[in-house]
Amino acid sequence: MATPQPSNVRPIDDWGKLLDRKIAVVSGGGDGIGGAISRLFAEHGAIVEIAEIDPERAASAQRDIRASGGVAVAEAVDVTDHDAVERFAARVLADHGRVDVLVNNVGDYRPLVRFPQSSPESWKAMYDINLQHVFSMTHAFIGSMMEHRSGSIVNVHSVEGMRGYPGDPVYGAMKAAVAHFTTCLAASHGRNGIRVNGIGPDLTQTPQVDYISGNEDFEHLWPSWAPVGRLGWPEDQARVALFLASDMSGFVTGHNVPVDGGTKAGGGWFFSPTAGRFVNRPTGL
Template sequence: MQIELTGKRVLVTGANSGIGAAVAREFASAGARVAVNYVTHPEAADAVVAELQAAGAQAVALQADVSDKAQVEAMFARLDTLWGGIDVLVNNAGIDGPSAPGWQADPQKWRSVIDINLMGAFYCAQAALARMVAQKSGVVLNMTSVHEIVAWSGFSAYTASKAGLSMLTKTLAQEAGPFGVRVLSVAPGAMKTPINASVWNDPQGLADLLTKIPLGRMGLPEDVAHLAVFLASDMASYMTGSTVFVDGGMTDYPSFMHGG
């Protein structure tokens, strides 16, 4: 099945590595023009852009801290100048923050997770939707996590941000639907990316993790990227306001595989 997105204008936040980079590659391979957002490591963003351009795609790197509304507005203004607007936003930028029980968490560090994961996604969605509603077309994909529904001790800010982003998705979808604009969430499970290399490089840690995944393997960034491109395409034109999990069954209560 070949998905065709030729000429579509796509912004992927946090796209200089991991899932974001894979999503950028997949959209480019479908013919889209791709803006690679980053906040640090410009050399990594430039490498992704160079890779996409070498494959024949139009691509550009755009620096912006998504938790800063002024920087987000400047980024979208740059897209307006370059491509005349946006057709697809993938809100991928996010952090998990330091691990600590809620009663010991540093409020400033806790807040920074919310500012990036939730407020940053809102700022970008707000800017994108203003354009999409006006043109009566567009798709916003918010990258949540299995932790929008699964508790994760030590990471209350992360789980709160992802649960909040899930409900934000539903509400924005309800608001934007009458204008022909769709809003969805993509919820990855345990993905094999550099950010969690300490887990999958540790045999004991990996073995424990795999007991939580019925399919018996970690996901790859490409697993998420394939889904993102499908959801942004007309093949998913009747889908909005929901979360699609790509988690190998992690949310399917694997501890009950052998009975209650």
Template sequence: MGILDNKVALVTGAGSGIGLAIAELYAKEGAKVIVSDINEEHGNGAVEKIKSQGGEASFIKADTSNAEQVEDLVKSTVEIYGKLDIACNNAGIGGEQELTGNYTLDGWRKVLSINLDGVFYGCKYELEQMEKNGGGVIVNMASIHGTVAAPLSSAYTSAKHAVVGLTKNIGAEYGQKNIRCNAVGPAYIETPLLEAISGDMKAALIAKHPMGRLGKPEEVAELVLFLSSEKSSFMTGGYYLVDGGYTTV
């Protein structure tokens, strides 16, 4: 028996990294999982991996910066599995590395369109469906940069702060409708996004974490699982860090 038995879960950006770890853990705990990603190869690979582990999953390609595609994603989830109980809005990008005054307009818009608009679109259509169900759970992927600055990444910092605010609003608005919404704030995690970082830069990044290492996708997934389950039944509108102590100093 898993803690998500008979649940249907949707994870965006689930083709790799943190999203993949979340989708795998959801399936391991009994949920039927919709894996969504803009990368079709990665998404199908994630489904194959989950199925090889005895889980149930299906892939739906979607660009989370496109409202119509997100709406269709939620509709297709219900068509495939009959309902939507849990959603993790995880898809995101890092964006340009520039001083705020040098940030390009296109670069700003791209980060905000995926990291903020995409999360809003997800929440909007997930909430509509969950109201029909009579309840549900949403977990939004924020970051430590939902509370502290990421120098040279003003768009990323702004978007993640906004995701925390959006999450709080949903928690306040939907608490009496049996819908919970929380945000997770990971520090730097060992994912494909960090593979291009040089040895010296990576060492400097590690040094910012008092635990002396980067996090693992599975460690973030465990927190997401908790917030997605009935074990967190009296928790909504919150923002929870999994940061190896990054924000303590």
């Protein structure tokens, strides 16, 4: 007798739109990696709720998604403000009655402060922009996910939370905390029907990290900088976020996937005597 299969095992050709009518919240969904995630989720049928600090980026993301036939609402929200997050979540839950997917994408390595020059103020700033809002957003939406016994959370942290990052150990520690929060939350909430996974980007061209400007002469070096031999694009991150957000990954939780063109596997940081600092894309050391 054939082994009985759970009802959600479907042939791959039947999947169609991966987030059809799902309510998906994306922080920092106006541009960069978050922008690509918002667009791809909308293409896959999600109703996308964007929390974006920059009103122009918010308006432009909402306009672009609607112009392509998608559904999106973008609200100007600073996710480092806990009260603002609670107000945003209350509005989203009042409008839709639930949330199916939460992507905690906001994060920043700037201003880069070397550890000897750092201070309680700079540590707090790294905490606010990289970790605290992950707690605030997750806290604001997890009750509804528990009530509906369903939810998928995707935390965008960094490959620097998964390897030693000499540039700013405080930033690396905040990203590692997001990755480990991911693992712990998955363990504690799987029985509530909630999956939690993370992605660790590297080398991805965005407004925050511009790998192109000033490096035009070094394009031939990408094969030595990244095992896959090229620069990454926000869409590279978005496709992995889509997989983790959707039922395609229904048996995956608690994992952190480096989306880095292989740098965690095969690359690293090298001290350059000529530059006088650590570099991840040596031009000759």
